[in-house]
Each structure stands twice: as structure tokens, then as C-alpha cells.
Amino acid sequence: MTSSQQPFKLPEFYMPWPARLNPNLEAARVHSKAWAYQMGILGSEQEAEHAAIWDEQTFDSHDYALLCAYTHPDASEPMLNLVTDWYVWVFFFDDHFLEIYKRSQDMAGAKEYLYRLRAFMPVETPESLPEPTNPVERGLSDLWSRTAPAASADWRLRFSESTKNLLEESLWELSNIRQNRIANPIEYIEMRRKVGGAPWSANLVEHVVGAEVPAEIAPTRPLCVLRDTFADGVHLRNDLFSYQREVEDEGENANCILVFEGFLNVSTQEAANLTNELLTSRLQQFENTAVTELPPLFEEYGLNPVARMKVLLYIKGLQDWQSGGHEWHMRSSRYMNEEADKSSTPTFILGGPTGLGTSAARIGSLYDALGLRRFKSFTRVPYQAVGPVTLPTFYMPFSTHLNSHLDAARQHSKEWARQMGMLDSLPGTPGVFIWDDHKFDVADVALCGALIHPNGSGPELNLTACWLVLGTYADDYFPALYGYTRNMAGAKLFNARLSAFMPLDSSPTPVPTNPVERGLADIWSRTAGPMSANGRRLFRRAIEAMTESWLWELANQIQNRIPDPIDYVEMRRKTFGSDLTMSLSRLSQGDEIPMEIYRTQTMHGLENSAADYACLTNDIFSYQKEIEFEGEIHNCVLVVQNFLNCDVPQAVEIVNNLMTARAQQFEHIVATELPILFDDFDLDANVREKLLGYVEKLQQWMCGVLKWHRAVDRYKEFELRNSASPVVGLLSSPTGLGTSAAQIISLFNSADTPHPGTEAEPVVESLPTLPTGLGTSAMQISSLLGTKS
Numbered sequence: 001m002t003s004s005q006q007p008f009k010l011p012e013f014y015m016p017w018p019a020r021l022n023p024n025l026e027a028a029r030v031h032s033k034a035w036a037y038q039m040g041i042l043g044s045e046q047e048a049e050h051a052a053i054w055d056e057q058t059f060d061s062h063d064y065a066l067l068c069a070y071t072h073p074d075a076s077e078p079m080l081n082l083v084t085d086w087y088v089w090v091f092f093f094d095d096h097f098l099e100i101y102k103r104s105q106d107m108a109g110a111k112e113y114l115y116r117l118r119a120f121m122p123v124e125t126p127e128s129l130p131e132p133t134n135p136v137e138r139g140l141s142d143l144w145s146r147t148a149p150a151a152s153a154d155w156r157l158r159f160s161e162s163t164k165n166l167l168e169e170s171l172w173e174l175s176n177i178r179q180n181r182i183a184n185p186i187e188y189i190e191m192r193r194k195v196g197g198a199p200w201s202a203n204l205v206e207h208v209v210g211a212e213v214p215a216e217i218a219p220t221r222p223l224c225v226l227r228d229t230f231a232d233g234v235h236l237r238n239d240l241f242s243y244q245r246e247v248e249d250e251g252e253n254a255n256c257i258l259v260f261e262g263f264l265n266v267s268t269q270e271a272a273n274l275t276n277e278l279l280t281s282r283l284q285q286f287e288n289t290a291v292t293e294l295p296p297l298f299e300e301y302g303l304n305p306v307a308r309m310k311v312l313l314y315i316k317g318l319q320d321w322q323s324g325g326h327e328w329h330m331r332s333s334r335y336m337n338e339e340a341d342k343s344s345t346p347t348f349i350l351g352g353p354t355g356l357g358t359s360a361a362r363i364g365s366l367y368d369a370l371g372l373r374r375f376k377s378f379t380r381v382p383y384q385a386v387g388p389v390t391l392p393t394f395y396m397p398f399s400t401h402l403n404s405h406l407d408a409a410r411q412h413s414k415e416w417a418r419q420m421g422m423l424d425s426l427p428g429t430p431g432v433f434i435w436d437d438h439k440f441d442v443a444d445v446a447l448c449g450a451l452i453h454p455n456g457s458g459p460e461l462n463l464t465a466c467w468l469v470l471g472t473y474a475d476d477y478f479p480a481l482y483g484y485t486r487n488m489a490g491a492k493l494f495n496a497r498l499s500a501f502m503p504l505d506s507s508p509t510p511v512p513t514n515p516v517e518r519g520l521a522d523i524w525s526r527t528a529g530p531m532s533a534n535g536r537r538l539f540r541r542a543i544e545a546m547t548e549s550w551l552w553e554l555a556n557q558i559q560n561r562i563p564d565p566i567d568y569v570e571m572r573r574k575t576f577g578s579d580l581t582m583s584l585s586r587l588s589q590g591d592e593i594p595m596e597i598y599r600t601q602t603m604h605g606l607e608n609s610a611a612d613y614a615c616l617t618n619d620i621f622s623y624q625k626e627i628e629f630e631g632e633i634h635n636c637v638l639v640v641q642n643f644l645n646c647d648v649p650q651a652v653e654i655v656n657n658l659m660t661a662r663a664q665q666f667e668h669i670v671a672t673e674l675p676i677l678f679d680d681f682d683l684d685a686n687v688r689e690k691l692l693g694y695v696e697k698l699q700q701w702m703c704g705v706l707k708w709h710r711a712v713d714r715y716k717e718f719e720l721r722n723s724a725s726p727v728v729g730l731l732s733s734p735t736g737l738g739t740s741a742a743q744i745i746s747l748f749n750s751a752d753t754p755h756p757g758t759e760a761e762p763v764v765e766s767l768p769t770l771p772t773g774l775g776t777s778a779m780q781i782s783s784l785l786g787t788k789s
Helices: 025-039 056-062 064-071 077-102 107-120 135-150 153-168 170-179 185-196 198-209 221-249 256-264 268-292 294-300 305-331 365-369 372-378 406-419 437-443 445-452 458-483 488-501 515-528 533-559 565-575 578-588 601-621 623-629 636-644 648-680 685-711 717-723
Strands: none
Touching (some): 025 056, 025 064, 025 135, 064 077, 064 305, 077 135, 077 170, 077 198, 107 135, 107 170, 153 170, 185 256, 185 601, 185 648, 198 221, 198 305, 221 268, 221 305, 221 565, 256 268, 256 648, 268 294, 268 372, 268 533, 268 565, 268 636, 294 305, 406 445, 406 458, 406 515, 437 717, 445 685, 458 488, 458 578, 488 515, 488 533, 515 533, 533 565, 533 578, 565 578, 565 601, 565 636, 578 685, 601 623, 601 636, 601 685, 623 636, 636 648
């Protein structure tokens, strides 16, 4: 294959960790081929009618032993043999499923085949396993019996779940092929993790290095982000190397390059370059998380030195996999890798420097290979005058109407806010307040409640309005007390106290020290009482997810770091309180809908699509408020500007296109996936009606959020200018646990505060020292372990 036949030139890759080769490579090659014959992966022609899936020449040229020798350079010979067998099996499954089910588009046969594989991965030791009927079942049965006994129950559960996702989410790919449907960018990244199998690879890394992640921290944000960024890096790289084989030869349509081509209307080369930039961003998110989020996590959980070492070994294993996987892709005949060492000419899609004097910006390969784009994210100057956004035409296929109890809810929620102290000045600081009567009226959150909950009773709407008041007030309160001071310790203490005001039983709560605590204690007691124990636990977790996400925002503010695009979208759902809103909607549906329904990919897709539409709506309307008047960096318009190097109108258009794509995905799921879900779970008429009622509430939520943003003055320029006044010296502060960060001696003085609409020099606080040296932005975990990579 010559380079002229290739659909694009491979870009220059950022790879901060060197690849190493396991000395047991040849032994693994011999062993894996013998194992493949034993399982029927080689030497059997019964699977694809009259042709074998693989022959020995194909097997040798793919060289999965080389992949594993690169990705697990320190594994012993027996462990390298085991992990190589796993990868032979998983790649064979991928090709086997393609030939037998994707090409024929046999959805019924695919389901039966995939669901049967679950029986060969028992978390607990079974009395007996089914008799394997094909090489995939035979291989899985053998591998599970050689792997699971040496692992903990927690690891077996996680690994079986990631294996199940890897296998069964192939149905999503098959469904899109049958419908000739290409996913939107957010949907693609989410589903690629499951279909692509890198979370599965991350689990295997734990097993190979003999260092399982401690169960108590496995579900925390830092470990989840490390796993997901690793997965995204692996998959985006694979998309670049496998585009020609998958898209041109196999008719696949699950590839990030193809997604970007269609969504951004760019050429294949531009889409490939952009995919590489996203790959770089995800690797740098991995580095940032490891450096900035792991150390405090270790302290908060009080991990002993052995547990910390296990986590560091795991991270080093992920780095080895990332660099080793890249080396294998450069060599395997499975992929397009001719002239891979030559970078493509850089492209500046959606804008970029042009004209005399700008050619130096086209450094291209050096700029990409060294990962220098990262520095753009740390150099944002806050409080720049941006002016109002020209609102686009929004796609909104759903409808809602005003709840007839709106006026009563307005009155009730305002009186409640006053009783909780939300309309008072801060303690000891006359004239300094988060909200006053005017700001409360301008926000008009009761109107939002009346639009997203149009059919609720008077008491139900009152409750909804109070929750919205609490969430909106707390979202303003937190950055006012902790954002300007960058007081992470105080912020964490404030957040940690909140759970005590949401008891799962009848335990007494502490004495509230601020309006947020007081309001939370009151509204929790009014809401949680009638819930089941499980419902109460899930509801509290939704609230905790929202409040914990504010710490993530603060951490980025301390670094003055514009978030990585994927990290932003996934965290934005939490900062917006999407889980809280959807939990309230679930409660109104009663207990008839089994919780396992909500855990399906269909429901996750519905909820995430709805959440993203609502969040991105807020980002467009609040752009000027957040960027110009609050010095914020957490806004998708800004994130898109930074990542794509485009102007505000272009970024707004792209964010609006994302909103449209998510709303259309919601419609697609309702039309095509929800009926299948009904049948798969054999739901009766009553439960189906309840579930459709929940879907309608999500539609009303999306529509209501858009209507509320259009109606209120909270985000309009005249209101922003009228209400913008310097917050002057807070000469005293509240006392007690969680209030130390309120000691804001002087957020700004009147001389330093830029007048709204001008570009006065902003107050820029000292930032932590950034990593220096070419390629040293990587955290260099190996040095922490006392070894060289």
C-alpha cells in the first residue's frame, strides 16, 4: 500500500513515555499460536461459512504477542503468555463478530451470541459452566479459569463488567451500521470506551502488574479519569491507524475521524489532525490528574504506603500500555502505518492565524509532538470584555407549559430563601451579600420550576422551586467565598460538612453555620422522609455529585486552566446539578420502574443527552456573565474557542450544533431503542407508561430550561451592568467549621476592579509553577517509583 493510496497522512503524535519491549516476546509468540490452535481460533473453517476468520499468516502478521510485549514490558513469561492469550481472544472476537453478525446485520443472532458469553465470566465460583460451542466461548472459558481465581472479588466484578461492555456494546455499532447512522462527538466518545475495550485493558493492567487499585478509591473521580483518559488515548490512536481498514474496507462507521468529518464539515486530513489533538489533550488530562488530584486523594483516604505504591504501579502500567500500544500500531500489518514517522501539514480548521507574519505559527509536527498546545489552556486572562452573544436558532422539538401554581411557588420560595438567610448580608459584613431581593427576583427560579414541572401539584412545585433556589444560590455562594481566595482546604471542609445535613436515617444534623447548610437541612427533611432507604441514598449521592464538582472547578481556577473538552462535558453535567434534577423526576414516577432499567445504556443515553442539552443551553446564555463579569473558565463556548482556535460566533455555532445533535440523539433513542428496552425487560403496560412519563419529564426539562433562559434577565447585558459593583473589604467573617474561607479581606478594591465593558488590567493571582522542559509535562510516575521508564 503506497502513501498516495492512504486517505490521509498520519499526524505527529505526542507520546511522553518511552516504549520498552518485554524480553519474553518469542516465548509468548510460540505459546499464543499454540493456544489459538487449541481453542479453534486457528485451524477452524466452520465460523464464516466456507472461510476461516483468521489463517496463520494473518495471525503472524498481526503479532499480538508483540503488542503485549510492548504494553506489558515488565510481565513475567507466564503472565505475558496469559495476557497475550487475552488479546488474541479479544481481537478474534472483534473480527469474528464482524464476519458473522455485522456483515449480515443479524441483530437477533448477535444478541443471543453476546448474552450467552456472560455465563463464561462468573464473579462467584459456579458449580458448572455451559459447554462452549465456538472458539470465542471456548477461549473465554479457558481465560477466565486461568485469571479469576488469583483476583479479588472486587476486581472480578469490575473486569467482568468491562468485558461485558466490550462484548455487548458491539450491538450499538451494529445498530448504527444498519441505520447508516454516525454518532455525534459526545455520544461517540462515551460509547467508544465501552466498545473499544480500553477500560478492559486497564483492568488487565492491574492484574499483570500485581497491583489492584484499592476498592475504596476505585470509584473516585481521579481513578475514573485516569482510566477514561487512558481509554480515550488508546481508542483515538486506534481510530487514526485503523481508519482505512475500518471505514474504507469494512464499512464501519464508528471512528472519530469520520465523526469529525461530518460534524465539523471538514476534510479527512483535517479531521485526522483534530482527532490527534484530542488524543493529545486526553493524554495531558491524564498527566494533570495524576499530578494534581492523586496526592490529595491519598491523604484524604489515608492510604498506607503499600496502597499508594499499588496505585503508582497501576499508573505506570497504563503509561507503558499507552506508549507500547503506539509502537505496535506503528508496526502491525493490521493498520495503516506507512511513512508514519512523517507528520502532516498542520491545518487550522475553523479559524487560525493567517496573513503576513503568521507563518511561524505553522510549526506543525514539532508543536504537536511536544504537546505545546497545553500552554494555551493555562494562559487565559480573566475578565476580558466579550460583549453579548448573538443567540443562534435553537433546535427544540419538545414542548412544555407553565404550571398553574407558579405565583404561589414564587411567593413560597422567596419567603423560604429569606428564612434560610439567603437574602441577608454575609455575617459581620453589612452591605455584602450573595443575593438580595432584586437578584432573587431577576433569577426567578420558580419560573424554571414551573416550566420543567408543568403538571406538578402546588406542594410539589414549591419543593421543586426550593431545590432550584438552593442549587442556584449555592452555585453563587461557593465561588464567592472560595473562588477568589483559592482556598481549597476551606472549600473541601465546606463540602464535606454538607453530607451531614442529609442523614440517611433519623440522625440529628449539626447546627448550620451558613444559608447553604440551613437550606439543605430544611429541604432534605421535607423531601427525603417519604423515600425508600435506597431512594434516599441515591438522591443524596446526586446532590453530593453536584457539590463535589465545584471542587473540580476550583482546582481548575487555581491552575487558571481551561478544561479539556471531554472532561468539561462530563463534569458539566455534575456542576449543573443534572443528577439532582433527574433524581427529582425519578421520585415522582414512584417505585414501579426497576432500578436496573435506569442502569441500562438506553437510559444513560437519554439522561446524558438531556443533561448536555440543558447544560450547553446555559453556557451559551451565560457566556458574557461568566467570562466578562465573573472571570470564569468553565463554559463550553470558551472551551471550544480554546480547543479549535476559533472565534466566539464559530464556537457558539458549534455548541449549538452539539445541542441539536444531543436532542436528535434523544429522539433517536426514544424511537428506536426504548421499544427494544421494553421488550428485553418484558415490562408490563403500567411500567411502560411510567417510563414514558419519565421520558416526557426529561423533554419538558430540556424545553423548560431553554424557555427560562429566554425569559429571565439574569443573563442579559443591561442587568449584568446594573448589578456589577465592586465587592469591597469584608472586614470580618463568619466563624465555625466550614466558614474559614469567608475571610475574604479584599476580593477587589474599587481601584482594581475593571469597569464592566472595559479591558482594564485584571487582578491575576499567583499561579502554581507549571512543568517545564520539552516533554516533561508528563508526570514521570517512574521517577516516583525510583526507576527509569
